[in-house]
Amino acid sequence: MTAETQAPKVGLFATCLVDLFRPSVGFAAAKLLEEAGCEVHVPLAQTCCGQPAYNSGDRKDAKDLAKQAIELFEGFDYIVAPSGSCAAMLKMHYPELFQGDAEWEERCRRFSDKVYELVSFLTDIRGMSGVTARLSKTVTYHDSCSGLRELGISHQPRQLLSSIDGLKLEEMAGSDVCCGFGGTFCVKYPDISGKIVSKKTATITETGADMLLAGDMGCLMNMAGKLKREGSSIEVRHVAEVLAGMTDSRPIAGGK
Template sequence: MSETSPRVGLFVTCLVDLFRPSVGFAAVKLLEDAGCTVEVPEAQTCCGQPAFNSGDRANATALARNVIAAFKGYDYVVAPSGSCGGMIIKHYPDLFEPGTTEHAEAEDLATRTHELVSFLTRIRKVERVDAEFPARATYHDSCSGLRELGIRNEPRKLLASVQGVTLREMTDAEVCCGFGGTFCVKYPGISDKMLEKKLRNIEATGADTLIAGDLGCLMNMAGKLKRVGSPVKVRHVAEVLAGDYATPPIAEAE
């Protein structure tokens, strides 16, 4: 493994690929600025988390096999998503029988996989970014990133180095927004009540920009903010750290 210029495979994620490619481009910029050689394997597909969360172990396992094969040979695998990162790191090894080659390969991939901001701070030791982004912002801690991967201080540390960003902490920043992958589809009434409370906490900060590290959460909150006519703009943390304010905010870009 080359620590001076590690070879990184970017796990783009389905939502970024289909709805917000700017997050992927921002991730590439941040990784290259941190001295990494970045590649995006064309063979990558969904990580299998929706199937896994719905109890469809067979399809989750098939998708995991494809991802494992697509990311062989990279020093690191990085995802701009705590939920996809958590799926690979925490759940892939459990999909395969211990003692098998597949289980060993899943464990190997898990040890090489990181969420984007945690990789920048923990592995590449990035302490600040050279970016400007005018915003009175508040940060939402997505469930998987916080609870599965322990990511909390890392994004706040890097956001503090972005020129123009003033961070205002919301009440219950760590509480679920109601998205929960397929939870919002299975239990829309409960999900919406959770989302309403989250929006009240966001607006109480007086922030004009909402930031988080998972696109699913961001799209969920952006959609509700748009429906109620809120002026709060929604951004992925990678876009802010890369200084990308040319791309329209989430929901406005739809």
């Protein structure tokens, strides 16, 4: 293999929620990256991206976590996360933490320039236009706030989903409306969060879909929990699991 055709080395930033609650998403992400011709590495020392601390105003701990991530991942050609919110933290907010820092500002910029959310990386960088998975179900897709508004992720998952044999995508009303999770928002304002997710699950149910998909575990767990409490049989999965053809595991938070 020549230098020109050598597989890019990708550091997979698995994210806390995937690691602790849904490892199958990490395996699905690795499978998709390998199918896109990448050499995948998963540094074992990785921890939180620092987003909870950052959103809570704890810049010191956020910077410490950012430095750890930069040191661990900066040697890869790309850093890819199966999460719009974590990818946005790495790409958009790390540079804010180190503005004016003579030692870290440029180092952080080089790191952040290599960060991508999984599905956008597959389509926009690796040129993937379809997958070989099959799924005979009707699905609906929720556009998570960070991925949509900070990284412009919208058409990319739909492009890949449209290539799945047997799958029908039924768009929900207000697919770009917040699910109410918002990281620490759902903890600080539970009543407001609860009302938001109630409206979201109503629009999900109205589609008649068998399955709900999204690209962020926080959003998925929030919506799955509400659907379960409502007695819904709608399956909830990360979009990477469907794209990779890895749907044998139990749905998130129950379901069918």
